[in-house]
Amino acid sequence: MTYTKQRILDAAEELFGEHGYSATSLRHIIAEAGVNLAAIHYHFGSKQDLLDQVILRKAGPMNARRLALLDRFEEEAAPEPASVEKILEAFIAPAILIDKSPEFVKLMGRVHAEGLMPEIAQRNFQPTIDRFLSALRRALPQMTAAELAWKAHFSLGAMAHTLTVPTEIDAQAAHESPDVIVQRLVAFVSGGFRAPVTMDKQTEVNR
Amino acid sequence: MTYTKQRILDAAEELFGEHGYSATSLRHIIAEAGVNLAAIHYHFGSKQDLLDQVILRKAGPMNARRLALLDRFEEEAAPEPASVEKILEAFIAPAILIDKSPEFVKLMGRVHAEGLMPEIAQRNFQPTIDRFLSALRRALPQMTAAELAWKAHFSLGAMAHTLTVPTEIDAQAAHESPDVIVQRLVAFVSGGFRAPVTMDKQTEVNR
DNA sequence: GTCTATACTGAGATAGAC
DNA sequence: GTCTATCTCAGTATAGAC
Numbered sequence: 001m002t003y004t005k006q007r008i009l010d011a012a013e014e015l016f017g018e019h020g021y022s023a024t025s026l027r028h029i030i031a032e033a034g035v036n037l038a039a040i041h042y043h044f045g046s047k048q049d050l051l052d053q054v055i056l057r058k059a060g061p062m063n064a065r066r067l068a069l070l071d072r073f074e075e076e077a078a079p080e081p082a083s084v085e086k087i088l089e090a091f092i093a094p095a096i097l098i099d100k101s102p103e104f105v106k107l108m109g110r111v112h113a114e115g116l117m118p119e120i121a122q123r124n125f126q127p128t129i130d131r132f133l134s135a136l137r138r139a140l141p142q143m144t145a146a147e148l149a150w151k152a153h154f155s156l157g158a159m160a161h162t163l164t165v166p167t168e169i170d171a172q173a174a175h176e177s178p179d180v181i182v183q184r185l186v187a188f189v190s191g192g193f194r195a196p197v198t199m200d201k202q203t204e205v206n207r
Numbered sequence: 208m209t210y211t212k213q214r215i216l217d218a219a220e221e222l223f224g225e226h227g228y229s230a231t232s233l234r235h236i237i238a239e240a241g242v243n244l245a246a247i248h249y250h251f252g253s254k255q256d257l258l259d260q261v262i263l264r265k266a267g268p269m270n271a272r273r274l275a276l277l278d279r280f281e282e283e284a285a286p287e288p289a290s291v292e293k294i295l296e297a298f299i300a301p302a303i304l305i306d307k308s309p310e311f312v313k314l315m316g317r318v319h320a321e322g323l324m325p326e327i328a329q330r331n332f333q334p335t336i337d338r339f340l341s342a343l344r345r346a347l348p349q350m351t352a353a354e355l356a357w358k359a360h361f362s363l364g365a366m367a368h369t370l371t372v373p374t375e376i377d378a379q380a381a382h383e384s385p386d387v388i389v390q391r392l393v394a395f396v397s398g399g400f401r402a403p404v405t406m407d408k409q410t411e412v413n414r
Numbered sequence: 415g416t417c418t419a420t421a422c423t424g425a426g427a428t429a430g431a432c
Numbered sequence: 433g434t435c436t437a438t439c440t441c442a443g444t445a446t447a448g449a450c
Contacts, residue, residue, distance in 0.1 A: 002433080037435090114322070158365045159364070187402050192399040209415095
């Protein structure tokens with residue numbers, strides 16, 4: 001990897017995380033990186049592809065950490081399946097605690113939030129997601145596939161929203177340590193997973 | 208309201224919901240609406256202000272419905288406070304079931320997701336949010352303010368993510384009726400709210 | 415008051431010289 | 433590999449027709 005390419009990736013990670021994807025122009029990035037505009041298109045092809053590369057550079061280690069944690073928790077629980085809490089912790093903690101790099105955490109939150117998770121990244125994440133879904137199926141054998149999929153969807157939403165700047169939270173609460181935030185989020189989504197469904201009646205709203 | 212202004216609002220609501228805010232150009236909107244480009248700036252000032260007006264046009268009735276439901280549920284439960292489930296249902300259902308207008312539902316999801324909830328809309332939503340937070344405080348008197356704020360934050364994330372196109376869900380599950388989705392989401396976030404916090408130990412990840 | 419024609423600035427992208 | 437110049441299209445601003 002050339003020096004120029006490296007500088008572009010670093011600047012892009014910082015600026016995308018700080019201001020979001022749309023709000024960051026390639027001209028901001030070249031100013032921060034001290035390179036020429038065309039260099040971005042030479043090395044990456046497009047702004048979208050640059051985002052892909054920024055994500056993929058760190059997503060690999062992040063997902064490896066997730067899978068390692070899941071393996072460990074499953075070993076510790078054997079022969080029983082790992083608990084819902086542990087499985088969700090293995091998925092969530094590496095996303096928030098990744099090597100003390102808050103820029104990347106914010107970036108991942110923004111990428112989820114802006115609906116930009118690109119196909120390339122999606123492909124990269126799919127094996128990890130599949131592995132976690134099958135772990136959850138073992139932990140919750142009575143749950144239907146549709147219900148599991150929805151609960152995973154809700155959980156991803158809660159996680160993504162948490163990764164972005166939490167402006168809705170009191171300033172005080174927002175300054176809690178990442179460890180505490182992980183615990184709060186894991187407890188919340190675990191409660192959601194364990195909650196029973198009540199599908200036997202119309203919603204009250206339509207009475 | 209002039210005919211031109213009306214046409215612009217309708218076209219903007221449809222296109223913002225369909226393709227997102229950033230991906231929709233003002234020139235797309237004027238083509239759909241059959242008006243002149245400058246008419247947008249005459250009537251609305253800017254693209255951002257146009258989005259504000261699109262949201263405010265329907266947010267008022269939506270929040271009114273939320274508050275009406277909350278009032279009814281609180282009356283029915285009196286003298287006890289309304290249950291967490293009912294409070295959350297009163298908040299979530301109108302966002303998803305709003306007058307059979309899936310375009311606006313998608314738009315609200317995208318606005319939350321792209322982090323665009325503009326200040327004007329924020330001001331418009333704040334009284335409703337405050338009303339619901341105080342209802343939740345009554346339903347969960349033992350919960351600390353920080354914990355309640357975080358759980359509301361997680362719930363908003365799950366809801367916003369759900370409003371967007373649920374590509375991560377199986378095609379089958381995605382075609383469930385809005386009623387069922389409301390029930391699933393209410394059950395999920397209610398479980399999250401009722402889940403106990405376990406703040407008494409370090410996360411396992413750091414061992 | 416409403417709307418149109420036109421132009422300005424900055425965005426992402428590309429071709430070609432070096 | 434890198435840089436200059438240029439293209440198209442975005443949001444925006446304004447002058448003026450009706």
